[in-house]
Amino acid sequence: MAGEVVLLDTWASMFGMRVRIALAEKGVNYEYKEENMRDKSPLLLQMNPIHKKIPVLIHNGKPVCESAIIVQYIDEVWKDKSPLLPSDPHERAQARFWVDFIDKKVYETMGKLWLSKGEEHEAAKKELLGIFKLLEGTLGDKPFYGGDSFGFLDVGLIPFSCWFYGFEIHCHFKMETECPKLMAWVKRCVQSRESVSKTLPDEKKVHEYTLAVTKVTTGA
Amino acid sequence: MSEGEKVVKLLGAWPSPFVMRPRIALNIKSASYEFLEETLGSKSQLLLQSNPVHKKIPVLIHGDKPVCESLIIVEYVDQVFSSGPSILPSDPYDRSVARFWAAYLDDKWFPAMKAIAGAKGDEEGKALIQQLGEGLALMESAYHNISKGKPFFGGDRVGYLDIAFGCFLGWLRVTESHIGLKLLDQTKTPGLAQWAETFCADDAVKPVMPETDKLSEFAKLLMAKTASN
Numbered sequence: 001m002a003g004e005v006v007l008l009d010t011w012a013s014m015f016g017m018r019v020r021i022a023l024a025e026k027g028v029n030y031e032y033k034e035e036n037m038r039d040k041s042p043l044l045l046q047m048n049p050i051h052k053k054i055p056v057l058i059h060n061g062k063p064v065c066e067s068a069i070i071v072q073y074i075d076e077v078w079k080d081k082s083p084l085l086p087s088d089p090h091e092r093a094q095a096r097f098w099v100d101f102i103d104k105k106v107y108e109t110m111g112k113l114w115l116s117k118g119e120e121h122e123a124a125k126k127e128l129l130g131i132f133k134l135l136e137g138t139l140g141d142k143p144f145y146g147g148d149s150f151g152f153l154d155v156g157l158i159p160f161s162c163w164f165y166g167f168e169i170h171c172h173f174k175m176e177t178e179c180p181k182l183m184a185w186v187k188r189c190v191q192s193r194e195s196v197s198k199t200l201p202d203e204k205k206v207h208e209y210t211l212a213v214t215k216v217t218t219g220a
Numbered sequence: 221m222s223e224g225e226k227v228v229k230l231l232g233a234w235p236s237p238f239v240m241r242p243r244i245a246l247n248i249k250s251a252s253y254e255f256l257e258e259t260l261g262s263k264s265q266l267l268l269q270s271n272p273v274h275k276k277i278p279v280l281i282h283g284d285k286p287v288c289e290s291l292i293i294v295e296y297v298d299q300v301f302s303s304g305p306s307i308l309p310s311d312p313y314d315r316s317v318a319r320f321w322a323a324y325l326d327d328k329w330f331p332a333m334k335a336i337a338g339a340k341g342d343e344e345g346k347a348l349i350q351q352l353g354e355g356l357a358l359m360e361s362a363y364h365n366i367s368k369g370k371p372f373f374g375g376d377r378v379g380y381l382d383i384a385f386g387c388f389l390g391w392l393r394v395t396e397s398h399i400g401l402k403l404l405d406q407t408k409t410p411g412l413a414q415w416a417e418t419f420c421a422d423d424a425v426k427p428v429m430p431e432t433d434k435l436s437e438f439a440k441l442l443m444a445k446t447a448s449n
Contacts, residue, residue: 050324050358059313062313064313064316064320065320066319066320066323069316069319069320069323070316072315072316072319073312073313073315073316076312076315077312089296089299089300090282090285090287090296092295092296092299093287093292093293093295093296096289096292096295097287097288097289097292100289100292101273134273
């Protein structure tokens with residue numbers, strides 16, 4: 001399906017990465033525009049006036065906002081290649097449920113982890129580990145969350161793996177020890193999907209960026 | 221056994237706007253289901269088993285498989301009961317718009333409405349009421365753009381966004397009476413005012429839309445319970 005595709009995004013955004021991975025899976029050519037969230041472009045403010053956030057996909061001049069909604073849109077429009085949502089209704093509902101869970105819990109808990117100290121920090125660390133273990137349990141023995149193929153929930157979760165290096169340093173644990181199956185899944189995604197290996201930024205760069213942002217946020 | 225033959229159960233509670241959503245969807249599809257009412261203040265074993273992650277209603281149990289989260293259930297019902305009228309728009313862009321507004325209502329608008337009851341002081345209350353009003357102005361504009369002169373967001377029939385938004389009308393009326401101010405009416409939101417009447421009169425909605433008086437009574441009960449906890 002032809003048409004002009006533009007993505008407003010920032011390089012370190014996990015939500016933006018979801019969209020980039022989905023577009024790559026579908027082989028869609030697009031123009032990438034890096035936003036500065038401290039100086040938002042007129043285009044971003046025009047295309048997402050309600051939330052003023054990235055990512056925003058602009059297809060033939062029309063904006064689509066919210067990463068999970070964008071990925072579903074991409075899957076529905078470019079439906080002839082690499083289907084991301086399962087066709088079985090119950091599996092589809094499960095994939096949506098877990099992406100919704102990630103959206104409600106992971107990002108917020110990560111924020112608590114970086115911005116808190118002492119007891120609060122310990123509690124956030126426990127909570128985050130608990131979340132990853134739950135997600136690991138959901139994977140079971142399947143190669144991907146989508147079963148034999150890379151799907152919606154894989155796309156939804158894989159960008160968060162860039163933060164694992166940072167957690168390990170900040171929280172003094174090894175993801176390999178705590179969640180070995182999840183780490184195996186991460187490796188599998190990176191090694192078998194070019195969309196993933198070409199999209200995920202270097203985890204050390206991400207860690208430096210997180211430290212810098214945390215300093216700005218906490219005024220440390 | 222075909223999908224249509226499997227037993228459908230819905231765990232819920234009559235006052236919950238989120239529970240209303242799958243009920244309207246099932247009504248649109250003329251799908252029969254067993255409604256299992258949860259008691260306020262306690263969670264049944266079945267609920268805890270079927271939704272161990274959030275422990276919340278609604279939960280749809282189809283055959284023996286649970287589906288959780290109201291909007292996800294609506295999409296599931298639309299996909300499974302494919303012989304009935306469509307609930308989601310057919311065009312992918314229209315779908316993304318409907319999903320966007322449903323997410324806005326759940327993430328921003330309804331939480332503001334809920335917070336009004338517990339607002340500490342005038343300032344906080346005023347800010348929340350303003351947020352609610354602004355949200356309704358956005359929805360009025362969205363209604364005009366999306367319905368394109370037809371009665372519903374979904375066009376000629378009740379659709380996904382009608383369900384996602386309309387389920388809050390009862391609680392909106394309770395809030396308006398609590399604050400002594402109309403937010404959705406002929407003057408401020410003429411399009412939505414007409415839409416609300418048409419929505420509430422729809423055959424799929426009428427049987428499950430609670431009366432505002434009953435909701436007000438329930439709200440008092442809930443506040444008393446919260447205060448005593």
